Amino acid sequence: MTYRIVHYINQFFAGIGGEEKAGVGPESRNGALGPGMAFKAVFGNEAEIVGTVICGDGYFAENMDEAGEKILKMIADFKPDAVIAGPAFNAGRYGTACGAVSEAVLKKLGIPVVTGMYPENPGVDMFRKSVYIVETSDSARGIKDAVPAMSKLIMKMLRGEPIGSPADDGYIQRGVRVNRFHDKIGAARAVDMLVKKLKGEEFKTEYPMPVFDRVPPAEPIKDMKNAVIALVTSGGIVPKGNPDHIEASSASKYGTYSIEGVQSADEVAYATAHGGYDPTYANTDPNRVLPIDVLREMEKEGMFSKLYDYFFTTVGNGTSVASSKKFGSEIGERLKKDGVDAVILTST
Amino acid sequence: MVKAIEATGIAVVHICTIVPISQTVGANRIVPAVAIPYPLGDPSKTHEEEIEIRRAILQKALKALMTPIKEQTVFN
Amino acid sequence: MKLELLKVNIKGVKWGGSTEVLKDGTLQVSKEDLLAFVADDDNLKCINADIALPGESIRIVPVKDVIEPRYKIEGGGQVFPGMVNDVESVGEGKTFVLEGVAVVTCGRIVGFQEGIVDMSGKGAEYTPFSKTCNVVLVFEPKDGLEKHDYEKAFRLAGLKAAMYLAKCVYESGGAADKTETYEIAPFAESMKSYAGLPKVAYLYMLQTQGLLHDTYVYGIDAKRILPTILHPNETMDGAVVSGNCVSACDKNSTYVHQNNPVIRSLYERHGKDINFVGVIITNENVTLADKKRSSSFAVKIAGMFGVDGLVISEEGFGNPDADLIMNCRRAEMAGIKTVLITDEYAGRDGASQSLADAATEANAVVTAGNANMTVTIPPQERIIGFTEYVDVIAGGFDGSLKPDGSIEVELQAITGATCELGFNKLGAETW
Missing domain, CATH: 3.40.50.2300 (Response regulator)
Incomplete structure (x- = not known):
C-alpha cells in the first residue's frame, strides 16, 4: 500500500x-x-x-x-x-x-x-x-x-x-533515558573514566547532571489565625490496608483521604506503604510522619483556623519527577478551588 | 510535588530530613526534620517529649508560611 | 597484605550422599548434612533446599541474599568474621572459593524489597545470578518471630551454608583450578610505590538506612561506624555482609561484596595506570547530621591518604543520592577527582529526573541503568519460593503477575539488575 x-x-x-x-x-x-x-x-x-x-x-x-x-x-x-x-x-x-x-x-x-x-x-x-x-x-x-x-x-x-x-x-536527543548493554561492566567503565580524568584526557559522563527549574516563592500567609492548612505527605501514610494500593516505590498514584473528625493518625487506622525506609517507627505512631495529633491541638488553640478535611499521600520512593509534578499540580488545583491557604508537606 | 503545588500560588512549607535534596530540587520554604523514618518524632524519647518535638517543628513550619521570602530559605 | 584465592571452577550442582566436587566439576551436596548444619530450631520452623541451574525454567522469589561459598584455609580469621565466625581480621593468607556456585536465600517477605531471580528467559538476562549454579535455601520462620530476628536468622543461615559448602569441598580433597593473588604493601611502602602514577582509593558507600536496610562490617551494623579504612582483600573474605533489603536491583548482595568489581577493576590497573592505595567504607544514614559527619570524615581520610582520585559507589537510591553528591562535592572541592557509580530512577518512560540530588561537580558518572524500566518476564515452569508476593515487592505493581505466570515488573524487582558496584554491563544513555 x-x-x-x-x-x-x-x-x-x-x-x-x-x-x-x-x-x-x-x-x-x-x-x-x-x-x-x-x-x-x-x-x-x-x-x-x-x-x-x-x-x-x-x-x-x-x-x-x-x-x-x-x-x-x-x-x-x-x-x-x-x-x-x-x-x-x-x-x-x-x-x-x-x-x-x-x-x-x-x-x-x-x-x-x-x-x-x-x-x-x-x-x-x-x-x-x-x-x-x-x-x-x-x-x-x-x-x-x-x-x-x-x-x-x-x-x-x-x-x-x-x-x-x-x-x-538522526534525530535530536529527546532527553529520554534508555537502557542498553555495554561491552564492559560498570566498574571497569568507572575505572577507565577515572584514569582518563586523572590524565586530563577527554571523558564522557554516562549521566549528565540536570539543572532544576525554580518556582517563585508564594506569598506568605498574612493572617494565620484565619488560614486553612492542608497536610500532604510523600511518606506513604495511608489508611491501614492501603485501599488504593499505592505502590511501595515508583508510585503511579496518590491517595486522598478524609480526616474530618480524626484527632490523631493512630497506629490502629494508619500505616505506611513506603518501601524506602524502615517502617517500624511510622507504623508504631504514624503521627511521626503525618502529624495530625499536634495539628489538631494547634487548630484548637486557634493558631490557625482549620485543618483541611482531607490529606493527600503518596510514596516518594523512586517515584518519577514527572509523576510527582502531576500529583502536585492536581493537588494544588483542588486545594486552590477549596480555598486552602497553605500546605505543610512532610517527607521521609 | 512541592514546586507543583506552589506553582498554583499556594504557599508550601517542606518538612524534610535531607535538606540538601530539597534545596537542589527547589523547595522554597524548608524546615529540617528529625530523621528519615521519623521526620516529626523520635522513638528514643517519651511520648510527651515527642509531642514537644513535633510541635516545635510544626510551629517553625507555620512561622515559615508567614514569612515573606525572596529566595529559598531554610528555617532552622 | 597478600591474599590468594584458590578457585574451584564448578560446572553444576546436584544432590548426593556426600558433599564434594565430582570429576566432571559438578558440586555434589548432601542435602541432609547441609540442612542439619544450618538448622536454627530457635527461630526457624523449617528450611528446605533446592537447586536452580543456569538455563532451567525456574523462578526464585522472593530472594533475600546471595552468597558465594568461601572458606579460609590459611591466614588469620575465618570468612564472614563477626557474623558466623570469630571477630578476627581477615584478608591475608589463602581462601578456598567455589566459583560458579551461589547460595541463594529465599523466604516469606518481611519488607517490600526482596527480588526475583529467573534462571531462563528475559529476566535471566538482567540478574547476574542466572549464571551461577544456585543452592537455594527456603526458610519458614517460627510463628510470631519478630522481624529483626527473622531477618537475622535468614542472614546467618545463608552465610553458614556458604562457608559449609566450601569447607566440605576443601576437606574432601577438592583441588583449585586456578589461583588469583591480590597484594598491596603496607602504607609506608605502598605510598612510595609506582612513582608517577596517580594514587587512587575507593570510597565504598554502604546502605545503612535501618531495619532491613543494613550492612554489616565485621559484625557491626555499619550505621554505627565512622568511615574507616579497609584493605581491599578483607572484602574478599566476607568482612562486608549484606543485611539489607533495599530494592532488589541495587542492593549489594553479599556475593557482590565478596566479588566487588570496583576492587577487581582497580587491582587490574594497579601498578599500570594507577596506584591503588585502599578502600574507605562509609555509610548512608538517615539524619542530615549523620550524612554530613560521614561525608566529611570519609573525604578527610581520602585527604590523609593524599589520593588524586576516588571511585565512589552508591548503594540504593533516593536519599542516598544526597550522600553520593555530598561525597562527590566535598572530594572535588578538596582537589580529589571523582567518578561516581549509581543507577537511575528516571520513570517507566525514562523522561524523569534520574537522581534525587545533583551537582555540577559530578561530571563523571557511570550508570548501571534505569531501574524503572519495565520488562515482561515469561512464566517459568517451576517456582522456588512464594510467587504471591510479586505485586507488593518494590518494582512490582498492581496486577504484575499475569494469569499465564508472566510478570510485568520494573527492573527494580530483579535481584542485582542495576548493581551500583558496576557488576553488570547494563547502562543507560540519553535518547
Whole structure:
C-alpha cells in the first residue's frame, strides 16, 4: 500500500514570498510543493504526499491557537497516515510552528509525525521532548541531507519499526533515558573514566547532571489565625490496608483521604506503604510522619483556623519527577478551588 | 510535588530530613526534620517529649508560611 | 597484605550422599548434612533446599541474599568474621572459593524489597545470578518471630551454608583450578610505590538506612561506624555482609561484596595506570547530621591518604543520592577527582529526573541503568519460593503477575539488575 502523507511548510518554502508575506493565513493545496518535491523523489511508490498545508510564520506566531486548529483540520481532511513538517533549519518562527503543528498532530490525530531543525532553533527546546526532530544544518542548503533522514524516520514509524538512538536515526536527543548493554561492566567503565580524568584526557559522563527549574516563592500567609492548612505527605501514610494500593516505590498514584473528625493518625487506622525506609517507627505512631495529633491541638488553640478535611499521600520512593509534578499540580488545583491557604508537606 | 503545588500560588512549607535534596530540587520554604523514618518524632524519647518535638517543628513550619521570602530559605 | 584465592571452577550442582566436587566439576551436596548444619530450631520452623541451574525454567522469589561459598584455609580469621565466625581480621593468607556456585536465600517477605531471580528467559538476562549454579535455601520462620530476628536468622543461615559448602569441598580433597593473588604493601611502602602514577582509593558507600536496610562490617551494623579504612582483600573474605533489603536491583548482595568489581577493576590497573592505595567504607544514614559527619570524615581520610582520585559507589537510591553528591562535592572541592557509580530512577518512560540530588561537580558518572524500566518476564515452569508476593515487592505493581505466570515488573524487582558496584554491563544513555 502507499502511505498518505501531508506536508506542512511556511510561506517562503511554498514560494509565496519572504518576510513581506509572513502574514498569510493557513491554506491547503493538493499534492507536493517546494521541498515536498524532494520528499516525493525519496518516497518513490511507498508513500505519497497527498497534500501540502501552508501558513505564514508571522501569522502562525500571532494567532497560534486559531491557526493551529485550522491547520490541524486541513491536515485531517486529507486523511493522512503521517505528517512531515519543515524542515525549518534555523528559522525560529518556522521551527516553532513546525514543532507546534507536529505536537498537535501527535496528540490530536495520533499519527506519526517528523520535523527537522537545526539544533539551535528555538523550536528544538520547546518541542524535542514530545516530537521527533531530525537534526539539519542551519540553512536550506542542507535540504539534501535533511530529506532522506526525515523520510527514513517517518517510514520507520509507518512500518512500525522500533526507533533507534538519536545517533542511529538522526534525530535530536529527546532527553529520554534508555537502557542498553555495554561491552564492559560498570566498574571497569568507572575505572577507565577515572584514569582518563586523572590524565586530563577527554571523558564522557554516562549521566549528565540536570539543572532544576525554580518556582517563585508564594506569598506568605498574612493572617494565620484565619488560614486553612492542608497536610500532604510523600511518606506513604495511608489508611491501614492501603485501599488504593499505592505502590511501595515508583508510585503511579496518590491517595486522598478524609480526616474530618480524626484527632490523631493512630497506629490502629494508619500505616505506611513506603518501601524506602524502615517502617517500624511510622507504623508504631504514624503521627511521626503525618502529624495530625499536634495539628489538631494547634487548630484548637486557634493558631490557625482549620485543618483541611482531607490529606493527600503518596510514596516518594523512586517515584518519577514527572509523576510527582502531576500529583502536585492536581493537588494544588483542588486545594486552590477549596480555598486552602497553605500546605505543610512532610517527607521521609 | 512541592514546586507543583506552589506553582498554583499556594504557599508550601517542606518538612524534610535531607535538606540538601530539597534545596537542589527547589523547595522554597524548608524546615529540617528529625530523621528519615521519623521526620516529626523520635522513638528514643517519651511520648510527651515527642509531642514537644513535633510541635516545635510544626510551629517553625507555620512561622515559615508567614514569612515573606525572596529566595529559598531554610528555617532552622 | 597478600591474599590468594584458590578457585574451584564448578560446572553444576546436584544432590548426593556426600558433599564434594565430582570429576566432571559438578558440586555434589548432601542435602541432609547441609540442612542439619544450618538448622536454627530457635527461630526457624523449617528450611528446605533446592537447586536452580543456569538455563532451567525456574523462578526464585522472593530472594533475600546471595552468597558465594568461601572458606579460609590459611591466614588469620575465618570468612564472614563477626557474623558466623570469630571477630578476627581477615584478608591475608589463602581462601578456598567455589566459583560458579551461589547460595541463594529465599523466604516469606518481611519488607517490600526482596527480588526475583529467573534462571531462563528475559529476566535471566538482567540478574547476574542466572549464571551461577544456585543452592537455594527456603526458610519458614517460627510463628510470631519478630522481624529483626527473622531477618537475622535468614542472614546467618545463608552465610553458614556458604562457608559449609566450601569447607566440605576443601576437606574432601577438592583441588583449585586456578589461583588469583591480590597484594598491596603496607602504607609506608605502598605510598612510595609506582612513582608517577596517580594514587587512587575507593570510597565504598554502604546502605545503612535501618531495619532491613543494613550492612554489616565485621559484625557491626555499619550505621554505627565512622568511615574507616579497609584493605581491599578483607572484602574478599566476607568482612562486608549484606543485611539489607533495599530494592532488589541495587542492593549489594553479599556475593557482590565478596566479588566487588570496583576492587577487581582497580587491582587490574594497579601498578599500570594507577596506584591503588585502599578502600574507605562509609555509610548512608538517615539524619542530615549523620550524612554530613560521614561525608566529611570519609573525604578527610581520602585527604590523609593524599589520593588524586576516588571511585565512589552508591548503594540504593533516593536519599542516598544526597550522600553520593555530598561525597562527590566535598572530594572535588578538596582537589580529589571523582567518578561516581549509581543507577537511575528516571520513570517507566525514562523522561524523569534520574537522581534525587545533583551537582555540577559530578561530571563523571557511570550508570548501571534505569531501574524503572519495565520488562515482561515469561512464566517459568517451576517456582522456588512464594510467587504471591510479586505485586507488593518494590518494582512490582498492581496486577504484575499475569494469569499465564508472566510478570510485568520494573527492573527494580530483579535481584542485582542495576548493581551500583558496576557488576553488570547494563547502562543507560540519553535518547
